[in-house]
Amino acid sequence: MSASASEVTSGPPPESVARRHQPLHAAPGRMRVGLLGCGRVGEAIVALAREQAQQAGEVELEFTAALVRDVSRRRAHGLPPVCASAEEFFAAAPDLVIEVIGGVEPAGSLVAEALARQIPVVTANKTLMAERGGELRALARANGVALAFDAAVVAGVPCLGALARRPSLRAPRAVTGILNGTTHYILHALASGGSFADALRQAQARGYAEADSTADISGQDAASKLAIVLQLAGPGGVTRLDFPTLGIDVITADDVQAARAAGGVLKPIALAVLDPERPGAWVGPAFVDGTHPAARSASVFNFLQLQYTNSIPITFSGPGAGARETAATVLDDVAEIAGGRPADVPVSSGPVRPEQLRQPPPGPWFIRTEGDVGPAALAELLALYHVPPLRTVRASGGAAAVTAGAEWAHVLGAAEVLRATGARVLTLPAIGGPDGE
Numbered sequence: 001m002s003a004s005a006s007e008v009t010s011g012p013p014p015e016s017v018a019r020r021h022q023p024l025h026a027a028p029g030r031m032r033v034g035l036l037g038c039g040r041v042g043e044a045i046v047a048l049a050r051e052q053a054q055q056a057g058e059v060e061l062e063f064t065a066a067l068v069r070d071v072s073r074r075r076a077h078g079l080p081p082v083c084a085s086a087e088e089f090f091a092a093a094p095d096l097v098i099e100v101i102g103g104v105e106p107a108g109s110l111v112a113e114a115l116a117r118q119i120p121v122v123t124a125n126k127t128l129m130a131e132r133g134g135e136l137r138a139l140a141r142a143n144g145v146a147l148a149f150d151a152a153v154v155a156g157v158p159c160l161g162a163l164a165r166r167p168s169l170r171a172p173r174a175v176t177g178i179l180n181g182t183t184h185y186i187l188h189a190l191a192s193g194g195s196f197a198d199a200l201r202q203a204q205a206r207g208y209a210e211a212d213s214t215a216d217i218s219g220q221d222a223a224s225k226l227a228i229v230l231q232l233a234g235p236g237g238v239t240r241l242d243f244p245t246l247g248i249d250v251i252t253a254d255d256v257q258a259a260r261a262a263g264g265v266l267k268p269i270a271l272a273v274l275d276p277e278r279p280g281a282w283v284g285p286a287f288v289d290g291t292h293p294a295a296r297s298a299s300v301f302n303f304l305q306l307q308y309t310n311s312i313p314i315t316f317s318g319p320g321a322g323a324r325e326t327a328a329t330v331l332d333d334v335a336e337i338a339g340g341r342p343a344d345v346p347v348s349s350g351p352v353r354p355e356q357l358r359q360p361p362p363g364p365w366f367i368r369t370e371g372d373v374g375p376a377a378l379a380e381l382l383a384l385y386h387v388p389p390l391r392t393v394r395a396s397g398g399a400a401a402v403t404a405g406a407e408w409a410h411v412l413g414a415a416e417v418l419r420a421t422g423a424r425v426l427t428l429p430a431i432g433g434p435d436g437e
Contacts, residue, residue: 030060031338034094035080036110037101038066040207041124043076044327045098050078052331059338064092067101067110086110090117096337098330099123108132115139115147122333124151124326130224130240133231146341148333153179153225154302155326156319158333163232169314170233171350172306175272176431179225181300181320182209182216183248183268187285188298190256191265196249207322208300219245219268223283226270233306234274238354243272246284246428255426258368258395262402264289267297269431273361276351280361280408282429287366287402292432293317360408364390364430367411370398371423378418385414390433398423402430 033049035042049061063080067089071082083089090113097114099121101107107128114121115136123129129136129149140147150158154177163169178184182203189199200217203209215221223240230238248268259266269286273279288295293315297303302320307313319325365387369378375392378399382389387406392399411427418425 030062031334032064032093032095033061033334034064034089034092034097035066036089036097036099036107038068038075038079038082039100040323041100041326041330042066042098043079044323045100045330046079048324048327049331049334059335061334064094065089086113090114094119096334097121098334099125099128100330101125102127104128104131108136111136111147112139115143115145118143118145120146120148120337122148122151122330122337124149124155124330126152126221126224126228129231130227133228134237146337148337148341149228150333151326151329153228154304154316154318154320155181155329156322157302157304157316158329159304159316160228160232161333161336162316163229169306171274171308172233173273173275173309174307175226175229175234175270175274176294176303176305176307177222177226177229177270178267178294178297178301178303179270179320180216180219180222180268181302181322182213183219183222184297184302184320185209185300186217187248187251187256187266187268190251190253191260193253195253196251203300217249218247219283222268222270226272226281226283229304230272230274234272234350235352235354235357238357242354242357243270243281243283244359246282248285250426251285254370254396255368258393258398258400259287259366261393261395262287262366262391262400264292264366264402264430264432265295266428267294267431269294269429271361271429271431272357273363274350274352276356278362279352279356280359281357282360284428286428287430289402289430289432294431360429362407363405364433365403365406365411366400366426366428366430367403367414368395368398368400368426368428369418369423370396371418371421373399373418373421373423375399375401381417382414385417386410387414402433 053060066080066082068082150160185203186199223243227240264287267288270283272281294303304316305313379389379392388404389401392401415425
């Protein structure tokens with residue numbers, strides 16, 4: 001796939017561009033669409049678009065071309081003509097571009113070129129939007145066209161559009177999410193008695209995980225999605241590198257059972273506390289109290305909760321993985337643009353700076369040991385290091401505790417002492433319960 005990157009300017013749009021918010025389809029009920037990428041998600045978009053047009057009389061999408069890496073690969077019947085160059089792709093004159101290549105390049109250059117040509121873009125690319133979202137959104141605003149990316153986070157639930165366009169949802173005090181369907185599926189399988197390797201193979205077989213699931217397992221995928229959420233409702237300029245991350249591959253079946261004994265479950269959590277008095281973030285496995293709504297979410301379902309001062313939390317929940325689910329949200333974005341959705345508007349930065357998110361926030365903790373330290377000894381040591389235990393239980397091969405709020409530095413100090421005894425120590429944020437978020 002070759003991309004001829006054009007010169008991009010960011011000055012104010014000409015008057016003719018600034019007025020371009022009327023429906024975009026060139027003929028009544030019809031829009032020409034170009035696909036950047038045509039893998040599983042691209043194929044699902046084409047198939048679902050045709051179903052919707054037949055069943056509900058939606059705007060008919062005419063897929064003009066698909067820019068792909070390998071034009072020789074055999075593809076399903078009925079897909080648009082494929083090409084390998086940006087010149088050929090844009091020569092097909094799309095009214096709108098859908099990007100589902102993935103990654104930062106060449107996707108970023110191609111999206112930038114489309115926006116510079118005053119062509120609106122819909123993307124499901126969380127990596128691109130996490131790393132270059134601010135730049136691309138500014139380019140879209142400068143050219144008076146829409147850049148929509150609702151499918152980049154909680155793929156089956158268009159929650160990002162609400163964050164971007166509803167002032168009442170901006171500036172949350174805290175964001176808590178399960179933002180990766182692969183890791184959620186794996187931890188759910190571990191809780192049901194399966195092994196990590198078997199759960200990963202099942203997720204891959206069902207299309208929930210890629211052959212290379214490193215970004216999922218390590219937490220980098222969820223970190224990218226958290227960055228996108230915070231770019232809309234938090235500090236400006238945040239990236240996935242601003243969050244401490246822990247991969248779920250450190251979790252064992254015994255850890256899962258210890259969490260259950262302590263009254264909760266282990267979930268793959270993306271957390272950002274945006275209170276300037278106690279900021280911080282975490283992406284990785286965390287203990288979720290059994291009373292918290294996220295504890296009841298299972299399989300590949302995603303969960304996003306926004307907490308505000310003195311108000312009931314706002315929660316989004318739905319499927320976070322699957323080609324058809326992603327395609328449905330992509331086509332929602334297309335329909336909004338076809339109806340005249342305006343270009344993106346800038347979002348003001350919150351009171352927390354990105355560098356304040358590089359360690360976990362003060363709060364409750366789940367601390368699990370394997371070794372000679374029993375529940376009583378664990379409780380005594382934690383209290384000594386200013387990590388007050390709320391409940392301590394005996395767990396397989398050791399003990400586990402859920403604590404009251406404590407500083408990360410104090411938790412590290414207690415963990416260092418425990419490890420000096422030869423114990424394996426797992427320290428995770430705790431969500432929910434009487435002292436949790």
